[in-house]
Amino acid sequence: MAQQGLQLDEDKYSCSICLDLLKDPVTIPCGHSYCMSCIGTHWDEEDHRKIYSCPQCRETFKRKPVLKKSTILADLVEDLKKTGLRAEPDDHCYARPGDVACDVCTQRKLKAVKFCLTCPASYCEYHLQPHYDAPPLQKHKLVDPSKKLQENICPHHGEAMEMSGHPDQQWTCFLCLTDENKDHKKGSAAAEMSGKQKKLLVRRQQIQKGIWDREKEVKLLRQEVEAINASADKAVEDSEKIFTELIRLAWKRSADVQQQIRSQQESEVSRVRELQEKLEREITQLKKKDAELEKLSNSDHNRFLLNYPSLSIPSDATHSSSIKIRPLRYFEDVTTTVSELRDKLQDILRDTWTDISDAVAEVDVLLSEPEPKTRAGFLKYSQEITLNPNTANSHLLLSDGNRKATVLKQKQVQQEAPKRLMMTPKEHQGFLNRPCVAFLHATITSYTRYMPR
Template sequence: MAQQVIQLDQEKLSCSICLDLLKDPVTIPCGHNYCMDCIKNYWDENETHSCPQCRETFIPRPVLVKNTMFADLVEDLKKAGLPAASSDHAFTGPGDVACDFCSGRKRKASKSCLVCMASYCEQHLQPHYNVAPLKKHKLIEATSKLQDNICTHHDEVMKIFCHTDQQCICYRCLMDEHKDHVTVLASAERADKQKNLEGNRHKIKYRIQNRERDVNVLKKELEAISLSADKALMESEGMFKDLISLIEKKTSEVKQKIRSKQKTEQTRVKELQEKLEQEISELRRKDTELEQLSQTEDHIHFLNNFSSLSHLNKYTDLPSTNGHTLQYFQGVTTAVLQARNKMKDLLSDEWTKILVAVNKVDVLLPQEEPTTRGEFLKYSCGITVGPETKTKPFSLYGHQSYGNNPENSHVQSNEVLNGPCYWEVKLTGIATVGVAKKYDSYSRSSDKRGLGSDYESWALKYSHGSYQFRHGNISTSLSGPKSSTVGVYLDRRAGILSFYSITETMNLLHRVQTTFTKPLYAGFWLPDSSSNSLELSCLLSCLPSLTANGNWMPLPEPGSVGGFFLLKFHLTNLL
C-alpha cells in the first residue's frame, strides 16, 4: 500500500514539461505546477504566457514564487526511494518522433495532432483527452512529416484538394490563385482515391497470379529443352557411329552446335524467368507499399504519395512457346538419319541440312498481333451456336430458335477456337463475352459457373458503356473509349487473348498473356431483361470482298443462310 501511495505522489509531483520530479516547484494562477526554470523557459520561448496543459493565458506575466509545500513533498519522495521510470516516458532514440512540448531532453511522441500541427508525448497529450475544445482535434500516430501538411505560401494547414492542378492547398489558396478551380475536401478526395488504390491492389494480385503461373511454365520448358536435347544427342551419336571414319569430325561439330543452341535457349529462358521473378518481387513490394499507404490516417501524406505509388510499370510481355515437349531438337535427329542413308559423296550437301535443323530450334517464338481492324478481320472465324450448346433461354434470330429453360443463361459456340481467330459483338444494356473451356451447362443461380468465375474462363462484361474484365472470380474495371462494339482476338497457341473497343480505331481494353491448357470455346451471357441484347458478327466464309471494309452486313432472308454471308446473330433472353 505504501508503495502505491509513493507512486501516486510521484505522478502528482512531476513537471509536465521535463517529466521529472519538480525542482523549485511553482504554482501558476490556473493551479498547475511546474519547475521554476521549465515554466520560465517555456514563457521565454513563446509570445504568450499560457499554461502548457490547459492553455489558459495570463496577462501580465505572473510572478513566480516557490511552493514550499510541494518542495518538501518532493524531498520526502526522494528519501523514500523512486521506482523505475515508466516506459511511456521513454526518451527519443533514432527514428523516433520527438515531443514538441518537452524542453531539454525530448521524450518520444505517441501522437501527432493535425489541428495543432504538433507531436506530443503521453504526458503532454493529456489535455487533448481532458480539455473539451482539444478533444475535437484529429490525432494520428506520431509522424515527423507534419510540415508536409503546411502550405509553403501561406504557412497554413492544407485541407483542400484542387482537381484542376492536382495538388493540396489551404483555404487562403482557395481564395486566391485557385478560386476558379474545381476543389474538394482532402478527406473526400482521399476516400475516392482509396477506392482506386484497392483496385490497383487487385490488379497487382492478379498480375502476381499470372506471373507465378508463367514462371512454372518456363520451369517446365527448361526441363523439356534439356530432355529434348539429350534425346537428340543420343540418337544422333548412335547413327553417326555407322560412318565412323568419315563423320567423326562432323559428330563433334553437331554436338558442339546442339550444346551451344541448348545453352543459348536456356539462357534466354532463364533470363526471362529471372525477369518475371523480379517483377513478382517488385509487385509484392508495391503491394506492401500500397497497403501501408492505405492504412495511413494522414490524408495529405496519402495524396502526396498516391500518384507515385499507384503507378504500375509496363507489363512484361511473355513470348509464346512452341509447345512441342521433348521435340525441340527432333529435326536434328531426322536430318542425321537422312544423312546416314545417303551416299558418302552426298554427305557434304546433307551437312547443311543438319545445321539448318539445329538453328531452327526456337523455344520462345515472337508473336505479332494485328494492329488495325483490317488486319484483325483477316482472322475472322466462323462461330455458330447449335442445340448442343444448351442455349435454352435464348432466341437466335435469323439462324435458329431455342426453347425457354430458366436454369440456363449462357451460350457457347460449337467450334473449338485454336486461332489466331477474331470475332466482333455489338452489345446493348448488359452483356458478357469471352472464352472458356466446354461446359455441359450453366446455372444462372450459381455465380460459380459464370464466365470468368474460374481460372478456365476469361470474360469481358459490358454494362451500359462501362467495361469489366473477369477471371478467377476477380473483376477489374477497365477504361477506354466507349463503344457498344467489342472485338475479341484469340491466339491459343501463342497464349494471347485481347479485348478491343471498336470506334474509328482498335482500342485495347485488356490483354491476357498466359498458357491455355484446354480447348476454348466462345461464350456469351445476357441477364434476364428484354433490354439486353447481343449481336454476333461472324464470317462464314472469309472472302476478301466481305472483310476488307468490315461493315455490318444485313441479315439474309430466311433459308438463305449459306456460304458467303457476314451474318449477325441476335441473341435476346426470353425470360
C-alpha cells in the first residue's frame, strides 16, 4: 500500500507545463516547481516583455529569477520513480468486454474483484484495499462482482432492488416502495419544487450574468495591464533615448568649445612668439652696435674720427614702448559664459522636472479613486449641509442657519408645514440614499432611538 499511496501523489511531483514527472526540478520565488528546461523555455518567450510570470499563479517578476536545481525535490522524484511507480499490470488484469470494470480506475479500467453493496461500486484489487484497512469501510458488505447485480442497484437511492409484490412484478428497492405510499405528498412537493426551480433558474441566470460581466472586466483589466506595461516600457525607452541625445549634444558642444579655445590659444601664442623673436633679434643687433660703439670710443683719435660717421647713425629697432598688453582675463570669460549656460540648463531642468513628475502622476487608468485615508483627503468631499425644519424630527432643535441640530428630551410643538409630507416615497428613498444624508440619518436615528416617547 505504500507504493499505491506514493502513486496517488504523483501529480504533486509533476510539471504543470509538460505534465510529466519533474526533470531537474527548480523552485521559483512564488513557491511553484517546474522542470528547469520547461520554465526556461516559458521565460524565453517572455523576454520581449521584460516581465516574467509563473504559469500557475501568474505572479510576475521584474527580473528573471536565477534557476537552481532543487536537490531535495530531485531526490524525492527519484525515490518516487524507484518505489512509487507500480509495475504495469498483466494484460489479463484489464477489463475486457463482458467483464465488470473497476469504477475507480481513471485510465485503462482494471477488472473488478469485489462489489460493495454499501457504496455501491465495483473495485479492482488495488482500489479495494481501503475496505480492508479502514475500520469504517470494513463494515461494508462485499460480494462478487456481477453485471446483473449492478443493474439491480436502484439508480435513485443506491440500494439493492428486489422483486416487488405488485402484479407487474417490477424490481424496486424498499425506499421506492416507501415513496409510493407517499404519492399524495409527491404532487405538492413536486409543484413546490417546480416553483423553486424556476426561481433557482432565474437566480442562476443572474449569477451567470454576473460571472460573465466579471470575466469580461477581468479580461479588460488584463488588457489594461498589458497596455500599461507596454506604454511604460516605451516611455522609459524613449526618455532614455532623449536624455542620451541631450548628453551627446552636451558632449559635442563641449568638444566644440575645447577646439575653439585651443585654436585661439595657438593663434595668440603664435602672435606673441613672433613678436618675442623679433624683439630678441633687435636686442642682439643693439648689443652688437653697443659693442662697436664701445670699441670706437676706446680707439685713437684718427680712427675714432674716421669711423664715427658710420657708427653714430641711429638704428630702426622697435621701441619697447610700442608694445601694449591689453588687461584681459584671457579665457576666464569663456568659463564664465559656460557657467551661465550650466545655470540656465539647471533652471530649465528644475522647471521641466515638475511638469514631468506631474505628467507621470496624472496617469490614472481606473476611474474609481482610492478611498481617502487622511483628514485632508476626506475634506475634499466635504459639503455644507443644511437641515430642513419641515422634515426635522420633533426632538431636534435647529440653529446656526439650520446647520446645527441639538437633541431635546421634550418633544417640540411644531406647526403643520404644507411641505412637510409632500415628498413621495420614491423621492424620500432617493433623498435618504445620498451619502451625506444617509450618514446624518443614521446618526439621528441612533440618538432618537432611546428618547422618551
